[in-house]
Amino acid sequence: MKKGLFLSVLLVFMLALAGCGETAQEKFVDTYKKQTDLPEKYTQSVSFKVDSFEQDGLDAQTAAIVELLKQMQVTLTSSVDTKAEKSSTDIKLVSKGSMKMNVDLTVLSDMKSGEFFIPLKNIVGVDSSVKALIDGQTSGAFSEITKSHPELKDKYLSSKTIAELAGTEEPVKTSGKTVKATKDLQEEVTKMMTDYLNGLDEKRFSEGKNETVEITLDKKDFSAILKKAHKMLGKANVKKDIKTIASEQGASKDFDDNYAEFRDDLERSIKNFDKNNTVKISMPISMKTGKDDKLESMTMKIKIDNSKDRTDSYKMAATLKLTNKDFVKLPAFPKSSEVLSGKELETIIQEAVLKVMYGDKIKTSDLEGLDTSDADL
Numbered sequence: 001m002k003k004g005l006f007l008s009v010l011l012v013f014m015l016a017l018a019g020c021g022e023t024a025q026e027k028f029v030d031t032y033k034k035q036t037d038l039p040e041k042y043t044q045s046v047s048f049k050v051d052s053f054e055q056d057g058l059d060a061q062t063a064a065i066v067e068l069l070k071q072m073q074v075t076l077t078s079s080v081d082t083k084a085e086k087s088s089t090d091i092k093l094v095s096k097g098s099m100k101m102n103v104d105l106t107v108l109s110d111m112k113s114g115e116f117f118i119p120l121k122n123i124v125g126v127d128s129s130v131k132a133l134i135d136g137q138t139s140g141a142f143s144e145i146t147k148s149h150p151e152l153k154d155k156y157l158s159s160k161t162i163a164e165l166a167g168t169e170e171p172v173k174t175s176g177k178t179v180k181a182t183k184d185l186q187e188e189v190t191k192m193m194t195d196y197l198n199g200l201d202e203k204r205f206s207e208g209k210n211e212t213v214e215i216t217l218d219k220k221d222f223s224a225i226l227k228k229a230h231k232m233l234g235k236a237n238v239k240k241d242i243k244t245i246a247s248e249q250g251a252s253k254d255f256d257d258n259y260a261e262f263r264d265d266l267e268r269s270i271k272n273f274d275k276n277n278t279v280k281i282s283m284p285i286s287m288k289t290g291k292d293d294k295l296e297s298m299t300m301k302i303k304i305d306n307s308k309d310r311t312d313s314y315k316m317a318a319t320l321k322l323t324n325k326d327f328v329k330l331p332a333f334p335k336s337s338e339v340l341s342g343k344e345l346e347t348i349i350q351e352a353v354l355k356v357m358y359g360d361k362i363k364t365s366d367l368e369g370l371d372t373s374d375a376d377l
Contacts (some may be wrong), residue, residue, distance in 0.1 A: 024205035028213040029197045031287050031295050033190060036228025040082050043325045047075040048318065054307075055314035071095050085111035088330045101129045108156075108333055111174055115160060117334055121153040144352040151178050156334040157345070178248045181241035188241075192232050196225060212288045219273075219281045231294045233263055278308040290324070297323040 050069045056064065057222030072095045080087040086109065093103040103126065108117040124146045126134070134142040146152070197215075205215050217225075232238055243255050283302045303317045340348075 024207045025202040041327045043079040043328045045077040045323045045331040049073040049322050053316045108366045118157040120155050124152045141352040141356045156339045160338045181244040185241045212286050214286045281303040
């Protein structure tokens, strides 16, 4: 897939999700706008699945990866308590293909301190297919760790632990300036999208079953939205908000040059996108309203057909769904005694690697005299 087309499709996906007695058009736009008006406590789920992908000339390895992706679904379910400044995100990866797997990972975030925690119970208790895959990459050290340290199921990794082990800086606490910049940026995106949707012919909107409202976006819509996004990114206040967010993430170096380069790349991508007369794009969007006429769910089904292109022929389809759910109470955050330190984790890993390499005769006291830096973990 050409870089420009991929960037264009991805950006429209993100823009559509960002806001994530009426006519169907008014109902659709009103529901979209209300997606940003979230309560103090809320739970949202976002799932993504590649439904199909076909491309000529794929090598065996790439074809196998594509086939694997076609059988996978990724679902992120987040519960947020804005007053407590805490959140929990469950990441679920399910594959029903030749390589069956079911992976669950939870991330607990403390927005006050900027720290996050990962319960190890789902990592040490992964299903057999995932364990076999990890063992294949670690020469069996992963199984050695889970066997020798059953207590890990009650422990947590923290961002501090990971930073300590990797020798990197800890994530910084999100400042009030960044929170405001993020909110302002979201409002800009929502306004841009609602202005565009309001300008469309109301006949393009329809009401479906179960109180849904629907519209199908095509290549012309993608091009128009991307041009509006490019124009929005040229606004001084938008650039300032993005710079505020980037600076807190340590990405402020050469920001102005990188930002200008990104806008130039986007402009070139839009021009190439418009010149591509072979690609066909269709993205039906369906919104279902719930309590207080607020968004209950939104489903986007993207289909791209570039099969007539002589040099880059492919077809693909994917589904993305956002669902607002009843609030799920946050799990308990770990006590300090339940969080592994970087030193503890390093010792556990080294001990397992040494046992795999040298057998059970190795002692923990021997660790300081041996070099395991080249071990495959």
